Amino acid sequence: MTDDAHCGEERRPTVEGLQRRLADFAAARSWQPYHTPKNLATALSVEASELVEIFQWLTPEESAGVMRDEAAAHRVRDEVADVLAYLLQFCEVLGVDALAALSEKIDRNELRFPVE
Template sequence: MTDEPLDVARLQRRLAEFAAARDWRQYHTPKNLVSALSVEASELVEIFQWLTPEQSSRVMADPDTAHQVTDEVADVLAYLLQLCEVLDIDPLAALAAKIDRNERRFPRA
């Protein structure tokens, strides 16, 4: 772990270096990354699957469950960032553009 400030590009580099050091980059095709992203998102859904809305709002109050949620969120983000790197998508620019489109599409009431 490093003491450098976190940013998307730095995290993407760390993920790429991690994969390269283990010779995993050969497996990081868009298809495989999207599949892995879907699996990890499903694991996050599984935590919440049978909770009531009220229980789901309190999920972070239990340390064990909070740890599971945090780990799955990290896994989803890791695969999403890796996918963006492979496809040369700037995730922050993509999100900003999507918010702009949604603001035009769904104007304030």
């Protein structure tokens, strides 16, 4: 498939393409009424907590090596995908450009925390 949201050898997904796929997925299932900012923020928090759960009782050394265990790596990738999906849907609903917001935040942090 040539859609820019699908990972392929020739093209990487884009934020806009992924947001379109997520919106289409939700629309096909009539889920839009449930995708309110409050519900999406709550779902994002739950998924972030599920990512934290993977690391909850690991030592620093174990957590640094988590991706060497294929089962754990699969769980990490799935939870990262869930967190990103809800964040992108949240941004879409509120009209937030996630990349611009991040860039602006980095700009502010560079001023707040200058290199000495």
